[in-house]
Amino acid sequence: MADTIFKYDSISIEYEGKVAVSNVSFSLDKGRILALVGESGSGKTTIIKSVMGILNPDATIKNGHIVFENENLLEKNEKQLRAIRGKKIGMIFQDSLGAFCPIRTIGQQIIEAVKAHYKKDKNEIKQEALALFDKLNLNDPEKLWKSYPFELSGGMNQRVGIAIAMLLNPTLLLADEPTSAIDENAKKMVLAELKRIRDSYGTSIIIVTHDMTVVSEIADEVIVLKDGKVVEQGIKNQVLENPKAEYTRQLIEAVPTSRSEEWKLSLV
Numbered sequence: 001m002a003d004t005i006f007k008y009d010s011i012s013i014e015y016e017g018k019v020a021v022s023n024v025s026f027s028l029d030k031g032r033i034l035a036l037v038g039e040s041g042s043g044k045t046t047i048i049k050s051v052m053g054i055l056n057p058d059a060t061i062k063n064g065h066i067v068f069e070n071e072n073l074l075e076k077n078e079k080q081l082r083a084i085r086g087k088k089i090g091m092i093f094q095d096s097l098g099a100f101c102p103i104r105t106i107g108q109q110i111i112e113a114v115k116a117h118y119k120k121d122k123n124e125i126k127q128e129a130l131a132l133f134d135k136l137n138l139n140d141p142e143k144l145w146k147s148y149p150f151e152l153s154g155g156m157n158q159r160v161g162i163a164i165a166m167l168l169n170p171t172l173l174l175a176d177e178p179t180s181a182i183d184e185n186a187k188k189m190v191l192a193e194l195k196r197i198r199d200s201y202g203t204s205i206i207i208v209t210h211d212m213t214v215v216s217e218i219a220d221e222v223i224v225l226k227d228g229k230v231v232e233q234g235i236k237n238q239v240l241e242n243p244k245a246e247y248t249r250q251l252i253e254a255v256p257t258s259r260s261e262e263w264k265l266s267l268v
């Protein structure tokens with residue numbers, strides 16, 4: 001029997017009357033990786049934020065249920081959500097720099113994030129973090145630990161955000177465009193690391209991307225969104241090899257030729 005840990009059920013979301021997500025449903029089993037794909041403005045970030053309960057105040061969830069481990073997250077209060085956020089449901093933000101406190105070092109913020117949920121001592125947390133920095137292709141982990149977010153590049157902040165999410169070992173990890181600000185080499189490392197945590201801990205992952213090579217590399221299942229609506233939904237190989245929607249075909253064709261060969265190989 002498949003172990004379904006998450007269900008996004010018939011959700012519609014509006015920003016002051018303007019529909020951003022229209023009757024979207026999907027479910028996710030333990031250890032599966034789902035890619036949410038679609039061009040800018042299609043509603044991907046809105047979906048991710050709704051799961052975390054961090055939608056902007058001008059957003060309204062019109063109907064539906066968001067079920068995590070058999071409980072409707074939409075019925076939880078802020079205090080209950082705070083206990084789930086980070087520890088049970090982790091998030092890698094599209095804008096990592098904006099998610100960090102500007103006046104405290106990376107190390108201080110990591111210690112605080114982990115200590116909010118786990119009884120671990122500072123040294124233990126630091127050692128785990130430095131090992132992850134290394135795996136994510138971040139140079140000079142000791143120096144990084146003492147840095148402030150503004151001293152780092154966008155791609156470095158993004159990978160630090162990934163490291164923090166991973167240190168909390170969530171059941172469900174939401175990653176909003178985790179590879180958009182980083183180069184090809186770092187992207188490979190990040191995708192390999194996401195796969196490794198899925199394989200080691202059975203973490204379920206929802207990854208937002210508009211990059212079909214990322215989909216082919218990492219996803220088990222795919223949802224294609226356009227203007228807040230699902231235009232295609234299915235198992236990765238089925239969607240990439242035999243897309244039903246014209247829009248999906250366009251996204252696939254938009255992959256640059258140099259990378260599409262590599263991409264086709266990874267489908268085999």
Ligand SMILES: Nc1ncnc2c1ncn2[C@@H]1O[C@H](COP(=O)(O)OP(=O)(O)O)[C@@H](O)[C@H]1O
Nearest residue numbers: 015020039040041042043044045046047056058
């Ligand atoms: N805070 C907001 N207020 C009003 N409209 C918003 C807000 N955030 C997003 N939107 C609108 O909702 C739609 C979906 O946006 P978003 O979820 O950010 O898409 P994506 O992540 O796929 O680029 C877009 O039309 C966007 O302009």
Ligand SMILES: [Mg+2]
Nearest residue numbers: 044045046094
């Ligand atoms: Mg977005």
